[in-house]
C-alpha cells in the first residue's frame with residue numbers, strides 16, 4: 312500500500328515553527344486550568360467515545376526538534392487538518408500590527424466572515440482564552456494594547472475555517488520587519504518566514520500634519536527589501552493594509568472607502584480600492600511601502616483602521632493610552648478576505664484575477 316511508503320505526515324508546530332512527523336502515540340495531554348499544567352493520559356484502553364472526546368479537547372507535547380523553546384503543546388487534533396494557512400503580518404514597530412491582528416481575529420470570531428460562507432471557531436481553547444484575556448478583552452474596553460517587543464511571536468490564536476466542505480486552520484504571525492534584517496534560516500524567526508503562505512504588509516498612516524512630512528520610513532523600507540529578496544516568498548499572495556486610516560477619514564479618496572460598511576468582495580471593488588490606496592501611498596511619498604505590489608505577482612491594497620481613532624495618553628510614555636470613544640474597527644477583514652480568495656479558499660467570482668491588476 313502506498314501509505315506504507317509515505318510514512319507519517321509531517322506537520323509544522325504553530326509555536327516553534329519546527330516540522331516533525333505526526334505519529335499517534337496513544338496518549339493525550341489534558342490541560343488543567345487550575346494548575347495551568349498538562350497531564351498525560353493513556354487513551355489506548357479507553358472506550359471509543361471517551362477516547363474521541365479526549366482527543367478533541369486534548370493536547371500533545373511538541374518534540375521541538377530544534378530544542379530552542381520551552382516546553383509547549385499542540386492541539387491533539389492538529390494532525391487531522393490540512394496544512395494551515397499561515398499569514399505573516401509584516402511591518403515596522405508601531406505600524407499597528409498588534410491592533411490590526413486583534414481587531415481582525417475579534418471580527419472573524421464575531422461572524423464577520425459568515426456573509427462569505429465561512430464559519431469560524433477557535434481550534435485551540437487554551438490559546439484562544441489566553442488571546443481573549445490578553446488582547447481582545449482590553450481592546451474591547453478601549454485600552455491601547457502594549458507593544459510586543461521585537462521578536463516574532465507565535466500564532467496568537469488559531470482559527471478553524473469551514474467553507475463549502477473545506478476545513479482549514481488559519482493562523483497569523485506578527486513579523487517585525489526589523490527582526491528580519493539579520494535573521495538566520497535556522498532561527499525561530501527564519502522558520503516562521505519559511506512557513507508563511509500569505510502576507511499582510513502593514514503600513515500605518517501618519518498623523519495628518521500641516522508640514523509636508525514625507526511619510527517615508529527608511530527602516531521599514533529596508534526591511535521590506537530584505538524580505539522580498541527571500542526567493543521562497545516571492546510567489547505568495549499578499550495584501551498591503553494601510554492601517555490607522557481613521558486619520559484619513561476626511562481625506563479623499565480614503566473617506567469614500569471608510570464610509571462603506573461592507574467589505575469588498577467583488578474583483579472590481581478590490582481593484583478600485585487597490586488603485587486608490589496605491590495612489591495615496593504614491594502621492595504621500597511612501598514609495599517603498601509599495602514594494603510588495605511591485606514584487607509579488609498578486610497583491611491587493613486596503614484602507615483599514617483597527618481602533619477607529621487615536622489613543623489618548625494621560626502621561627506621555629507612561630501607562631497605556633485609551634481610546635476615549637471606545638473602538639470602532641473599520642474594514643479590518645478586507646485584507647483577509649482578499650487573501651482567502653487569492654489562496655483559493657474562498658470561491659469568489661473572478662478569484663483567478665484577484666490581485667492581478
Ligand SMILES: Nc1nc2c(ncn2[C@@H]2O[C@H](COP(=O)(O)OP(=O)(O)O)[C@@H](O)[C@H]2O)c(=O)[nH]1
Pocket residue numbers: 402403404405406407408409410411455456457458459554555556557558615616617618619620621622632
Ligand atoms: N489612530 C489609530 N491608531 C492606531 C491604530 N492601530 C494602532 N494604533 C496606534 O499605533 C501604535 C502602535 O500600534 P501597535 O499595534 O502596537 O503596532 P505594532 O508595533 O506594529 O504592533 C499605538 O500607539 C496605537 O495606539 C488605528 O487603527 N488607528
Ligand SMILES: [Mg+2]
Pocket residue numbers: 405408409410457458459460485
Ligand atoms: Mg506589536
Ligand SMILES: [Zn+2]
Pocket residue numbers: 324325326327328329373374375383
Ligand atoms: Zn513546537
